[in-house]
Amino acid sequence: xxxxxxxxxxxxxxxxxxxxxxxxxxxxxxxxxxxxxxxxxxxxxxxxxxxxxxxxxxxxxxxxxxxxxxxxxxxxxxxxxxxxxxxxxxxxxxxxxxxxxxxxxxxxxxxxxxxxxxxxxxxxxxxxxxxxxxxxxxxxxxxxxxxxxxxxxxxxxxxxxxxxxxxxxxxxxxxxxxxxxxxxxxxxxxxxxxxxxxxxxxxxxxxxxxxxxxxxxxxxxxxxxxxxxxxxxxxxxxxxxxxxxxxxxxxxxxxxxxxxxxxxxxxxxxxxxxxxxxxxxxxxxxxxxxxxxxxxxxxxxxxxxxxxxxxxxxxxxxxxxxxxxxxxxxxxx
Numbered sequence: 001x002x003x004x005x006x007x008x009x010x011x012x013x014x015x016x017x018x019x020x021x022x023x024x025x026x027x028x029x030x031x032x033x034x035x036x037x038x039x040x041x042x043x044x045x046x047x048x049x050x051x052x053x054x055x056x057x058x059x060x061x062x063x064x065x066x067x068x069x070x071x072x073x074x075x076x077x078x079x080x081x082x083x084x085x086x087x088x089x090x091x092x093x094x095x096x097x098x099x100x101x102x103x104x105x106x107x108x109x110x111x112x113x114x115x116x117x118x119x120x121x122x123x124x125x126x127x128x129x130x131x132x133x134x135x136x137x138x139x140x141x142x143x144x145x146x147x148x149x150x151x152x153x154x155x156x157x158x159x160x161x162x163x164x165x166x167x168x169x170x171x172x173x174x175x176x177x178x179x180x181x182x183x184x185x186x187x188x189x190x191x192x193x194x195x196x197x198x199x200x201x202x203x204x205x206x207x208x209x210x211x212x213x214x215x216x217x218x219x220x221x222x223x224x225x226x227x228x229x230x231x232x233x234x235x236x237x238x239x240x241x242x243x244x245x246x247x248x249x250x251x252x253x254x255x256x257x258x259x260x261x262x263x264x265x266x267x268x269x270x271x272x273x274x275x276x277x278x279x280x281x282x283x284x285x286x287x288x289x290x291x292x293x294x295x296x297x298x299x300x301x302x303x304x305x306x307x308x309x310x311x312x313x314x315x316x317x318x319x320x321x322x323x324x325x326x327x328x329x330x331x332x333x
Contacts, residue, residue: 126176
């Protein structure tokens with residue numbers, strides 16, 4: 001839910017009030033919200049500033065060659081770095097996604113505090129990823145093999161959310177471009193989007209529909225914010241094909257239910273679907289289509305009034321738990 005909250009907070013950055021006179025002589029006050037930039041916020045001495053410094057120190061401690069290790073291994077390039085563990089271990093299907101988060105976080109820091117050690121590390125990681133992408137020659141870039149997508153497209157199960165990880169890398173590279181002006185990162189994310197477009201163009205509509213039907217306890221096609229990053233890419237590039245591609249990652253069954261105000265959230269994997277709503281926000285920003293605002297507002301009201309605990313969180317056990325995860329977390333009840 002973090003990114004959705006950030007979208008809302010960003011919209012609350014600057015509030016411009018405009019008064020319009022109605023026919024009856026009264027005034028209607030209309031507010032328009034604008035996000036403020038990263039550079040417009042300065043933290044003074046406080047526990048929040050201490051946390052920021054702690055996070056930056058940790059980001060600077062991460063070794064670029066370790067971050068790149070799994071990508072180089074997947075691309076057949078030599079690497080003598082010590083592999084990362086945990087979620088980035090070589091046997092984990094989501095390996096590579098943390099590097100996407102790293103790119104995003106580092107980009108924000110470099111934008112605000114240029115000249116730090118992190119500036120060099122960020123550029124080094126982007127260059128390393130570029131070398132890996134060039135090996136494939138197709139725009140593909142990940143720390144897992146392309147065959148994971150083949151399995152997803154034909155069996156719809158048996159892999160661990162390849163689009164989820166692909167999105168994190170795309171979003172990270174796009175953030176590097178937006179916040180630091182790195183043109184190579186922008187070309188890389190365009191190439192990744194083109195790769196996805198070619199894959200999707202080969203699939204029958206029924207296959208795509210089945211891939212996007214994510215109602216199981218832990219969907220193999222947890223696609224992350226693929227729609228969100230592609231809508232952002234469309235707004236930046238003005239290339240219509242990215243708008244069309246993003247639309248494929250708006251599951252019709254989910255979107256239309258929200259538009260009509262039908263509450264189908266109970267039992268859905270929260271991690272999979274909440275980020276899709278972020279994408280609906282970006283769609284409205286890009287096209288001003290009212291149905292996407294309706295979907296977002298209806299989702300928010302459903303979530304707040306029927307699926308949120310007293311402490312503010314909404315993710316917990318699945319009503320019909322069938323997997324280890326769904327017994328305790330990550331689902332709407």
